Amino acid sequence: xxxxxxxxLRGDIDAEAAPLAADLAVTAYQARLLLAPGTxxxxxxxxxxxxxxxxLARVRARGHGAVACDLAAxxxxxxxxxxxxxxxxxxxxxxxxxxxxxxxxxxVLALVAAxxxxxxxxxxxxxxxxxxxxxxxxxxxxxxxxxxxxxSHASHEERDAVLYVFRRSGxxxxxxxxxxxxxxxxxxxxxxxxxxxxxxAVAALRELAPGAAHDDRLVxxxxxxxxxxxxGAASTTVxxxxxxxxxxxxxxxxxxxxxxxxxxPR
Numbered sequence: 064x065x066x067x068x069x070x071x072l073r074g075d076i077d078a079e080a081a082p083l084a085a086d087l088a089v090t091a092y093q094a095r096l097l098l099a100p101g102t103x104x105x106x107x108x109x110x111x112x113x114x115x116x117x118x119l120a121r122v123r124a125r126g127h128g129a130v131a132c133d134l135a136a137x138x139x140x141x142x143x144x145x146x147x148x149x150x151x152x153x154x155x156x157x158x159x160x161x162x163x164x165x166x167x168x169x170x171v172l173a174l175v176a177a178x179x180x181x182x183x184x185x186x187x188x189x190x191x192x193x194x195x196x197x198x199x200x201x202x203x204x205x206x207x208x209x210x211x212x213x214x215s216h217a218s219h220e221e222r223d224a225v226l227y228v229f230r231r232s233g234x235x236x237x238x239x240x241x242x243x244x245x246x247x248x249x250x251x252x253x254x255x256x257x258x259x260x261x262x263x264a265v266a267a268l269r270e271l272a273p274g275a276a277h278d279d280r281l282v283x284x285x286x287x288x289x290x291x292x293x294x295g296a297a298s299t300t301v302x303x304x305x306x307x308x309x310x311x312x313x314x315x316x317x318x319x320x321x322x323x324x325x326x327x328p329r
Contacts, residue, residue: 064108064110064133064134064135065107065109065110065112065115065131065132065133065134066107066108066115066121066131066132066133066134066315067105067106067107067109067118067119067122067129067130067131068102068103068105068106068129068130068131068315069098069102069103069104069111069122069127069128069296070099070102070103070128070129070130070315070316070318071127071128071319072102072103072104072126072128073125073126073128074126074183075195076095076098077095077117078088079094079098079127079241079266080092080094080095080098081094082121082125083097083098083106083122084119084237086121087106087118097142098165098292100284101280102280102314103130103312103316105311105315106118106129106231108134115131115256117129119317121130128319128322128323130315130318130319130322131249132227132314132315132318134311135157135251136314137308137310137311137314138235138236138310138314139310140179140225140227140238140306140309140310141306142235143227143235143236143237143238144158144161144164144166144235144237144238145156145237145238145240146160146228146237146238146239146244147240147243147244147245148160148244148245148248149239149244149245149248149249149326150247150248150250151248151264151267151268151271152295153251154167154169155168155170156168156237156268159248166228166230166237166273167289168272168275169231169274170230170231170232170234170270170273171210171228171230171231171268171272171274172229172230172231172275172276172317172320172321172324173227173228173229173275173276173277173278173316173317173320173321174183174226174227174228174265174268174269174272174275174277174278175226175227175229175278175279175281175313175316175317176224176225176226176227176265176277176278176279176281176282177224177225177226177227177281177282177284177309177312177313178201178222178223178224178225178281178305178309179222179223179304179305179306179309179322180220180221180222180288180305181216181221181222181223181302181304181305181306182219182220182221182302182304183218183219183220183300183301183302184216184298184300184301184302184303185216185217185218185298185299185301186214186215186216186219186294186298186300187214187215187216187217187297187298188212188213188214188297188298189212189213189214189215189297191213201222223240223241223242223261224240224241224258224261224266225238225239225240225241225309226231226238226239226261226264226268227317228268228312229313229314229317229320229321231303233323236317239261239264239265239268241257241258241261242257244257244260244261244264246260246261246263246264246317249263249264249267249282250267251263251267254272256279259289276320276323276324278316278320280313280316281309281313281316284310284312285305286305286308286311286312287305287307288303288304288305288308289303289304289306289307289308290303291313
């Protein structure tokens with residue numbers, strides 16, 4: 064499957080809605096809905112590579128920063144190199160739990176900040192049999208109980224700030240998580256919270272890799288969520304996560320950064 068997206072919108076949504084609608088054979092209203100969430104705005108997902116390239120060319124011709132990719136090239140964040148135990152060296156990031164694994168700062172193409180959102184909703188159903196005096200009277204003692212059914216709901220939400228670290232070499236991206244990371248390696252005095260230590264680490268990486276693009280538009284951006292359902296008659300659990308959707312958006316941001324770098328005068 065191929066994805067086409069606008070990573071940098073030239074002008075406003077209303078100006079692009081009509082020509083985009085014509086390209087996609089949809090209404091202008093539907094085209095606005097594609098652009099409304101912000102950039103990167105995914106315009107098309109198709110198995111037809113020729114159609115994807117044609118749309119890419121049309122959108123770029125109107126001056127937009129459009130990008131396209133094969134979904135197979137998008138690395139799942141679970142498969143990225145995790146910076147759970149890292150150390151910022153003079154010329155590279157080293158991993159203490161993976162000796163020999165290094166990320167030279169001059170290989171850092173883009174630092175893309177985002178947030179993974181996870182939600183768990185659980186519904187529990189119970190049946191309880193109780194003595195009922197009124198039922199006993201009404202049925203002359205033939206039935207003395209009644210069944211009461213109840214249903215309860217519980218929800219739990221988690222947010223995990225992340226930093227995607229994309230590489231110029233095209234090697235597997237690295238990822239830094241706000242939660243579950245040992246922070247001694249960022250080289251600054253340790254802060255009291257994971258959130259503050261995450262912020263310090265991001266700032267340090269930006270200083271050490273000045274040639275890398277830094278993009279934080281995804282911090283407030285909602286991504287498409289995937290849901291899974293588990294359970295049976297007594298309990299149902301629905302888990303939703305924006306992780307995969309955010310992985311795609313971050314990949315598109317990195318493609319845009321690579322395109323800008325390639326077009327930069329030498």
